[in-house]
Amino acid sequence: MENLLRKAVQIKKQFFINKLIQSGVYKKNNRHLYEWTLSELEREYKQIKQENKKLILK
Template sequence: MGKWMRSAIQRQKQFYIQQLMQSGLVNDHERLEQWTMAELRREYERFNPAYNAEGGSRHGQTSPRTGEAHH
């Protein structure tokens, strides 16, 4: 993987981590660093208000990492 692509992926991962931290859903930055990009994106999409309003089918599902039901 090229240096540019690796950098872009790292920036995107940091964006998702920052958003999840700001939302207060997960308070352990080190734990989030261990998640894959797909896991971070899935959690972000699950709790992003704009995403929930448009694609409400994910509303009420259980988080695969935390095991908590989210509404």
């Protein structure tokens, strides 16, 4: 069970890393994306997604 949860977290982290890289984010505050926690990645992804929505609606 523990390995399954760890794998699921890694898959989700990789998803957010890929999306952030596609958006042009590679590093922030001198930290590479792979150093971020899942929560940090998800927060940054949601923020960028929200900003892009605002740009599209203008």
